[in-house]
Amino acid sequence: MTFQELQPKVTQITLNTSLSRDEKLLTICQLLSDSVSYYNWVGFYFANHESKTLHLGPYVGAETxxxxxxxxxxxxxxxxxxxxxxxxxxxxxxxxxxxCSFTVKSEIVVPLFVDGKNIGQIDIDSHVINPFTADDERFLEFVCAEIANLF
Structure with missing residues (x-):
């Protein structure tokens, strides 16, 4: 499935009123993991600015x-x-x-902004060397923009 085909599916998940925010995030992780062959671990980390730490949120893939x-x-x-x-x-x-694992060969991380503040990020690991392109970045920026509406 192309990124263009995935965009409305991401939007549809974020607009689903029967799911909690974490359920929406997990569903998006599963969609991306299932739809992009080289997305082998997909998850979210959320910032605690007071402690200057990131905390694991919903994810799909190997335990971490x-x-x-x-x-x-x-x-x-x-x-x-x-x-x-x-x-x-x-x-x-x-x-x-x-x-995280010897199987991880590459990674892409895109920040998630709400009202101009970096509240977290989407993190994707791949078992392939150098699979990520500018198209992945633009798509994941779109995903983060859609998710920002949940906060």
Whole structure:
């Protein structure tokens, strides 16, 4: 399924009044995981600005021990500070990377803004080296913009 075909499905999930916010987020994770072959782990982290930590939210994929990540640590922690997308074509070449699994080869993290504030991010791991393109970034920015309406 193309990103263009996925967009209305994401919107439909966010507008579903019978689901809680976390159920909507989990459903979006499942949709992306099922629809994009190289999206092998899809999840959300949410910021606690007082403690400067990220906390794992709904996700689909292998279990992770990384339920709390300090700002600045790993790819997610760096995005919490930079407020910018971060695409890692090969995690083995990244110094400040928190290894989740030896199967993870690349990662993309896109921040989630609500009223101009970075409240969290969508994090996607892939078992493929360098699969992410500018199209992935634009699509995930769209996803985050849709999700921002839930807050």
């Amino acid at each position: 021990d990384h339920t709390v990540i300090p700002f600045g640590k790993g790819i997610c922690g760096q995005v919490a500070e930079s407020n910018a997308n971060f695409v890692v074509p090969d995690v083995a070449a990244q110094d400040n990377y928190i290894a």
